[in-house]
Amino acid sequence: MKLSFNSFYIILGVIFFSCSSPKEEKTKEVQETETITPVPTKKLILFFGNSLSAGYGIEAEDAFPGLVAARIDSLNLNYRVINGGLSGETTASGLSRLDWFLEEEPSIFVLELGGNDGLRGIDLAETKKNLKAIIQLVKSKYPETKILLAGMQIPPNMGQEYTSDFQKLYPQIAQEEDVELIPFLLEGVAGDPDLNLPDRIHPTEEGHQIVFENIWPFIETMLER
Structure with missing residues (x-):
């Protein structure tokens, strides 16, 4: 029985599809595998503070958290820095916004709050309660996180x-x-006018370089190499 031209092309198409399909499927699988390969996530160093961390009056990269980030990059370490500093932050307002920053686990949590409480004369029992609550919240959510508390002092006003x-x-x-x-x-x-802005509270770029030198040895000991 003779095949019509249409039947001939249908059969030829089936043979071609059968021969080429496995190769196409294999190529597709390879492409999908390459697409979904996860990129390693760098560990997080979170600075949680006020205008000192935020770098009030200077560029953020010149503030001490930015300088820590630059040192981390220069050493090619598997860390990244998030600056959670906010000008005017008190321990109470910091505690109220902390949850948003803890959506991701920090490897190192640097707590730099309380200075504004002191300058405003807030009850020290309240400041202590809030700082402890911040630390306890981080610990309860991420027990492996290393916590660094930045001590502060205030003028005798x-x-x-x-x-x-x-x-x-x-x-x-x-x-x-x-x-x-x-x-x-x-x-x-x-207290050094040459290292602080005219408000005598916030460090200049040179002042932040010294602050970085103060904090870096503590950060360095916490890094996992």
Whole structure:
């Protein structure tokens, strides 16, 4: 029986499809495999603070968190930095916005808050409660996160007793919560008009370089190499 031209081309098409289909499917599988290959995620260093972390009055990359990020990059380490600094932040407002920053697990959490509380004369019991709550929230959500508390001091505007008690606050919290403490983040910078902006509170670029040198040894010991 003779085949019509249409039947002939249908049979030829089936043979061609049967021969070529496995190769096409294999190519598709390879492409899909290449597409969904996950990219390794760098570990997170989170700075959670106020205008000092935010780099008030200067470029963000010149603030000490930016300088930490630059050092990390220069050493080609598997870390990245997020600057969660916000000007005007108190311990209470920091606690209220912390959940948003903890959607991702930080490998290192640097807590730099309390300075604005002290400058405003907020009850030290409230400041302590909020700082401890921040630390405890990080610990409860991510037990493996390493926490670094940045100690602060304030000028004696609120009286000598308040100033002294404020300075003692950070070592107390660090001991009670078993976290690493930088005794005074602004060591070598605070009170020096050449290293601070005209407000005498926020460091200049040169001041932030010194702050970076203060904090880097603590960060370095926490890094997993």
